[in-house]
Amino acid sequence: MLIDAHCHFFTNSILADRLQRDTKNILKLSKRLSLPVNSPIVQGAAEFLITGVENTPEEMYEYMKQSYGCDFIAVPLMLDLTYAFIAPEQESKVSTIKKALNAAKESSLPEKYIEAIEKRLDTFERSALGIDVFKNSYEKQIESLTNIKASMPDKVYPFFSVDPRRDNEFNGGILSEIKKYVGRSKPFAGVKLYSSLGYSPTHPVLFGSGKKQGVYAFCERHNIPVTVHSSIEGFSHFLDKTKIEGDVYYPEAGKCVPAEFLYDEGIIKYENNMPTKDFESITRERLVLLNHPVLWRKVLEKYPRLKIDLAHFGGVIQAYKYATHDKSSFWPEYIIEMMDDFPNVYSDYSCYYEQGGNPDYMELIYKSLYKNLPRNAKKKVMFGSDFYMLALYNMTPEKYIDNFRKAFTKDFKRISEDNPANFLGIS
Ligand SMILES: [Zn+2]
Numbered sequence: 068m069l070i071d072a073h074c075h076f077f078t079n080s081i082l083a084d085r086l087q088r089d090t091k092n093i094l095k096l097s098k099r100l101s102l103p104v105n106s107p108i109v110q111g112a113a114e115f116l117i118t119g120v121e122n123t124p125e126e127m128y129e130y131m132k133q134s135y136g137c138d139f140i141a142v143p144l145m146l147d148l149t150y151a152f153i154a155p156e157q158e159s160k161v162s163t164i165k166k167a168l169n170a171a172k173e174s175s176l177p178e179k180y181i182e183a184i185e186k187r188l189d190t191f192e193r194s195a196l197g198i199d200v201f202k203n204s205y206e207k208q209i210e211s212l213t214n215i216k217a218s219m220p221d222k223v224y225p226f227f228s229v230d231p232r233r234d235n236e237f238n239g240g241i242l243s244e245i246k247k248y249v250g251r252s253k254p255f256a257g258v259k260l261y262s263s264l265g266y267s268p269t270h271p272v273l274f275g276s277g278k279k280q281g282v283y284a285f286c287e288r289h290n291i292p293v294t295v296h297s298s299i300e301g302f303s304h305f306l307d308k309t310k311i312e313g314d315v316y317y318p319e320a321g322k323c324v325p326a327e328f329l330y331d332e333g334i335i336k337y338e339n340n341m342p343t344k345d346f347e348s349i350t351r352e353r354l355v356l357l358n359h360p361v362l363w364r365k366v367l368e369k370y371p372r373l374k375i376d377l378a379h380f381g382g383v384i385q386a387y388k389y390a391t392h393d394k395s396s397f398w399p400e401y402i403i404e405m406m407d408d409f410p411n412v413y414s415d416y417s418c419y420y421e422q423g424g425n426p427d428y429m430e431l432i433y434k435s436l437y438k439n440l441p442r443n444a445k446k447k448v449m450f451g452s453d454f455y456m457l458a459l460y461n462m463t464p465e466k467y468i469d470n471f472r473k474a475f476t477k478d479f480k481r482i483s484e485d486n487p488a489n490f491l492g493i494s
Contacts, residue, residue, distance in 0.1 A: 069139040070487035071131065073294065073378055073417035073451025076124035076143040078211055124215045128223065131454055134464035138222070142451075142491070143215075144259040144294060145208045145228040151264050151304045155232050164188045205229070213254040224256035224491055226294055230264065231272035231282070241272055242285060249291055256491055257292035258282065263303035263353045267313030267326065268295070268362045274313060274369065283366060287373045292490050295375060296358060297414070298382030299398055303353035307340040316359035323362045360401030367409050374411040376449065376490060377402050379418060380436060387422035390435040399436060406444035413490050416482070417451030419467075420460035429474035437478065449490060450483035 122130070128141055153161070168184045212225040227249050234240045249255040262268045275281030286293050296302075311326035311333050327333040335356065339348040363377060380386050381398030388396035405412045416436075422428040437448060452467055472479050488494065 069135060069137055069483050070142065070450070070491070071135075071139055071452050071454070071483075072142050072376070072449040072487040072490065073415045074131070074141055074143050074454040075146070075456065076127050076141075076212065076215070077146070077208075077455075078122070078124060124211055125218070127455065128215070128219070131452070131464050135468055140222055140224060140487075140491075140493075142224050142226060142256070142294075142487070143212060144226045145212060145255075146259065146261060146264075147205055147228045147230045147233070148264065149205060149230050150232055151302075152306070154265075154306050154309060156310070161188065209248065209254075213248075216254040224493075225254060226257040226259040226292075227255035228259040228261070231266050231270040234272045242280065242282060245282060245285065250289060257294060258286060260293060260295045261302070262362075263296065263301065263350070263358045265304040265306065265309045265311075265353075265357070267311050267315060267357060268366050269313035269323070271312060274366065283370045283373055287370045290374060290492060292374045292376065292413075292492070294378050294415075295363065296354075296379065297360065297363065297377035297398070297402065298379035298418075299351060299354055299385055300347075300382040301350060301354060301379075303350040303357075305341055305349065306337075308334055308336045310334045311357070314362055314365060315356050316362055318355065321361070323359070323365050360398060360405070364401070364405055367405060367412065371409050372411055373409075374413070374490065376413040376415055377405065378415050378451070379453075380414045380416055380448070383416075383419045383422055383432075386416070386419070386432055386436055387428055390428075390431040391423070403440060403444060406447055407441045410443075411447075413447040413449060413486070415449040415451040416471075418453035418456055418460075419470075420457065420462045427474075429470040433474040433478075437475070437482070445481070446489070447486060448482050449487040450479070 124143065131141065132139060164184065164187055168181070168188060171181050171184055209227075212223075215223050216225055227245065229241050229244055231241060237244050245258060247253075249258060260268070260273070262270075268274075271279070271281065273282045275284050283293070285291070311330075313326065314323040315326045315329065315335065316322075317324040317329060325333075326335065330336070337349075337352055339352045341349065360377070360381075363375070367373060367375070380402055381389070381396075385396050385398040387393075389399040402412075402414050406414060416432070419429065419432065425431070437445065440448070450471060452464060454464055457464065457467060471483075475482060
């Protein structure tokens with residue numbers, strides 16, 4: 068059966084209330100006035116938000132199934148965004164203010180005092196950007212993915228996500244959360260990590276320290292697949308400084324180095340920040356420092372049998388550069404080497420929207436980033452959509468899969484059935 072190894076079923080529970088409200092209002096208004104929304108960017112953003120605000124995971128699955136024209140297995144990846152807009156150290160301030168607010172409400176303080184505390188809480192809870200696009204929805208994502216797994220157990224294999232900085236928020240730490248939710252006969256089939264949200268791939272909770280077992284050791288021992296974002300594009304946290312435990316990539320040396328060796332107390336002060344810098348340069352800086360392939364190689368050197376998907380193969384922009392021999396391509400090469408050196412390193416082609424104004428871009432990617440791969444690497448590349456992120460690039464799932472089927476022809480079965488079935492450990 069067709070497997071989409073990388074997609075998302077984020078529902079409105081992940082979007083902040085304000086944004087949900089605003090989006091609904093804007094959509095209603097634009098429908099009523101029948102505003103001409105000609106710009107592809109506006110159309111893409113609208114499509115993205117409509118999908119997220121208006122659809123349930125079941126409806127998203129159904130829509131993809133219609134688009135793919137067949138039954139399929141979805142691998143929806145969860146995302147723990149708790150600290151994307153607020154640092155753990157700020158979080159404790161927030162809880163102090165919340166306590167003060169509750170106490171104030173119970174006492175007979177005048178309304179204006181309560182309002183002042185509420186206002187203070189609001190500014191804290193909102194991001195450093197002053198906007199809160201996403202709110203944390205950890206429990207809600209677990210709930211909605213657990214429900215869809217229960218209703219279609221053979222069609223959906225969700226991946227569980229948790230930020231290692233939250234270890235002491237759970238009784239028994241993050242590992243106990245993972246043991247509770249992930250594994251055979253559990254709702255989640257694997258673990259998803261997104262280190263550019265503000266932590267190192269070698270964070271001690273993941274990597275292990277001293278005698279304490281980390282997440283990777285557990286996953287390696289139990290053959291639990293781990294999917295990590297591995298692209299120069301994507302998402303990151305937006306804080307202008309973060310304390311990092313573990314290694315960061317040190318561009319001058321081309322190595323990974325413990326953050327505390329490079330920065331005072333391990334606190335990175337980023338160069339690209341809101342509001343002066345754009346989304347792309349902000350995310351790129353954090354993606355390189357916290358998510359460079361060299362960091363993942365260090366993880367694999369300690370856990371060589373870890374089953375890991377270095378998702379996106381560097382991202383479509385890097386992949387297309389690789390395919391067209393552009394000198395600024397570097398990320399895919401690192402991934403290919405790791406796929407060759409370690410038995411369980413996978414990658415996926417997800418969010419592969421059109422490049423270079425070339426409608427045949429996928430043929431070039433097929434030739435260079437599939438045909439030319441070492442034999443054992445070919446067994447470990449997977450088809451993925453990144454639905455519904457694709458909507459941002461005005462790419463429908465129909466068109467997307469069609470591009471793959473045309474470019475990969477008979478090899479499409481390998482990347483969309485055989486390889487991902489091995490990754491998931493299903494026959
Ligand atoms: Zn994704």
